[in-house]
Amino acid sequence: MTSLEDLREWPQPTVMKLFELVKPHPILYDCTHEHWTNTVEKGRIWTRIAKQLDPYLTSKKCRDRFQSNKKRYATEIRKQIGLGDENVNLDLKWLLDQYDEEKENHSSLMETLKAGSPIDDHDVENGMHPHESDEEAAASANDHTTATGSTIMNLISQMPATETDSSDGERPSKRKRKDSTSEKLEQASEQPEFKPIIPFNNNSFIEFLASLQSAEQQQQQKQVEEECNIFGRQVEIDLRRLNTVNRTKARLAITSVLSDLYQQQQS
Incomplete structure (x- = not known):
């Protein structure tokens, strides 16, 4: 059986099950939730939901599928409402509310930050x-x-290798012994040979x-x-x-924490 991790499109029953598992956790889709910025807790919930759907499904793939299907179903529900279709699934109307709220927040944010850094819309739509x-x-x-x-x-x-002379050269052939006296005289006259010691290349x-x-x-x-x-x-x-208001508060809080830590580090 193919894992949900490898499927390009999920079956509708699986998507409905995904919506059913996500709905009790507004922290995953409601940006006004008090713990919306707690990414650690959100990661744990996504992992738990993924394993309920498929033991081999990753939290990232689960989250991405929710975002894409939420957008698709919200668009379809809006069309049904516009046409006066009575077969609208009211259990999924919360997807439409959240999708509209996200679009409104995104438009407001784009207008506020026109002069700021560019924003990657792909990340916002995919819920990164x-x-x-x-x-x-x-x-x-x-x-x-x-x-x-x-x-x-x-x-x-x-690293340059230190060259050492490991060869002693050819040994001289043994001389024929003339007599003990002449051998002693030759040994006395010969100067000892000193081989140069190559210093370590410091x-x-x-x-x-x-x-x-x-x-x-x-x-x-x-x-x-x-x-x-x-x-x-x-x-x-x-x-x-x-x-806009909460962004200002967040920036001030981050700046204050960084300033305190820097002063502690310098003291």
Whole structure:
């Protein structure tokens, strides 16, 4: 049996079951809910609903299917109401209310932020939440760890090897012994041979350590920048869900917390 994770379109009974499971949790679709910004709790609920529908279904796919089907069914209900169709499913009218509210909030937000940063409408329509970015951040951190290991191995392979003379050369053939006296005189006249000792290339090792430290610092800085970008994206998505007054309150609260933490760090 094919998993819901792999199906392009879900059967209508499955979609109805999805709506039935989501409806008791307004935190998932009502942007005026008091815990709307609690992405951790929303992630847990989406995961639980996904497993009720299919053990192999991910929370992301479940959430995306809800958003797309909510839009499709809301559009269909609006058409039925406009045509005076008496067969409108009143149990699904809450989808229409939420869809209209989202469109109104989105239009108001676009007018307010015309001079601000561009907004990705795809994220708003698909109901993207910050806990999805956390999973991507974890995958990205794993990729950076692999990249760090590759960088270190490349540096080690490029480290200049210290040349040592391991060959003693050809041993001279044994001389025929004339007599003990002449042999002793020859040994006394011969000067001992000293092989030069090649010193350890200390400069190359220092350069290697400096390169390694620089690579680690660059990698750490890259991870910090990516972490900040992900958090900024999360805050941006959450702020879009709020009205103008609440967005102002949220920005002031975030600024106050960051200022306090910075002062504590400097003291």
